[in-house]
Amino acid sequence: MLTAGCDIGALTTKAAVIRDDVLLGCEVVPSRAKAVQSAADVMDRLLARMGLSYGQLDHCISTGYGRNLVTFANSNMSEISCHARGAHWLIPSVRTVIDGGGQDCKAIRVSEQGRLVDFRMNTKCAAGTGKALELMARSLGVDVSELGPLSLRSKDPVIMNKPCCILMQIEVKRLVFEGKDRADIAAGANDMVAREIMHLVRDVGQENDIAVTGGVANNAGLVRCLEGYLGVASVRFDVDPQLMGAIGAAVLAAERCRGAVADRSGNSVMQ
């Protein structure tokens, strides 16, 4: 059985293909203005690379922004379920997923079976999101991908106290002008974002093991800050943690197919 998942994020769009419980391949592209285009882009590219065609897919689930508009998808699901499923599928001991996206952040509790139990999400404020990290990186004059490695070199992180990413940006600029070490500022920014994320984690309730997914998981400095507050190391994935939503969507697609087959044979397996 061949299934696919497509996760349309605010900043990047991801796709994954799995065959019989094995991850075959994945792809990440920057999101375009129209969600549908981004989805077609990433899936075209992934299928072409793997030498597959849309016709060979048994089921495809789309998730993320504009997930209901993706024409090649057979169904769609919330990115929260997908992230939870993806992380749990790869590492079944995962009970809490911290998903840090471009403009949102979620703390998700997962059951032993990999089902969504509860979640908390930022709804009103961009503090604690990838966007905050992008703005900080811009103020520091580095690429957002450099923020993590840079912050790990810090010996004396600055302490920030304004969660608002616009106000934080002003603070970062001031610190740069004052001649503060860039590594210390980067570490301070990561710490502030981590503290914001921890509000959601504490609210939903922390249960180990913990997975950090989404684009912000690629910031090693931020992950280290989070682990400090969590008091435990997060699990490590072999794949890019940004892909968790797409992988989860593909896994759920496979389950949906099996459920449909089982339904026809008279058993109700759909969980």
Add this chain to the structure above:
Amino acid sequence: MSAKAAIIDDNGLLAFEILPYTGYPQEAAAEVTKNALARAGVIRSGISRFLSTGFGGKAVPHSDGVVPDTVCLQRAVKKLNPHVKTVVNVGGHSFTVFHIEDTGGLGESAITDMCTAGMGMFLEVISAALEVPLGDIAGEASSSGKTPFIDNQCPVFAESEAISLINEGYDKRDVFAGVTSAVANKIAGLVRRLGVIEEVAMVGGVAKNRPVVAILEKNLGLRFADLGGVDPQVVAAYGAALLAREGCSLDSQRLSDSTADRFRRKGTL
């Protein structure tokens, strides 16, 4: 986002200067002071006492003391219009509302300093996203026909929302009018929460944004008090100058501490 300087003598305001800046506050402070001195036609040694205030108040290198901006505003507003009981101060990244008691003292206050909603910065971010200078668009916002309602209070989310609206076919100016309403209504919310005691004065850079002021006045059902034609953006600097004239620099540290305590006790949001 801008540095302001005011110079007064025994008779009143001699000169003032406003300097928008993006660099270090120290340089902006030195520059704006130099400009104001030139305008007043005096030299630095001719200034008997010099106080600084605001976000970068501590960074002003040539100051005789730092005073909290709320104290400066209260002092200035009391002088400019003694009937004012509520002061709404909205700048680029400042947003405070406070009462002046009948005795003239500082009353209840509310401050938002953790979030940009309602601040001038919010308008700046959206005007940059819509690629139209703030000056142009702010004036046109009030003439807009169909105004979309902007849900988001976070500039990052409002920026996405504004861009989506434009993709849906809304006109830039209509979208910006929606953003302007969002800012004005956010300000009105904080004013109401603290309590509207007339007369009400508005100061700070956003007080110069006519559409915001118009919506805010309509929302609150009042007209803002006249401040004798003094630029709303320099009211705090003027207040600092008044305090300097009164010789307040001697115990400015004590003043600053007690006001900070007061903020901590009262309406910190």
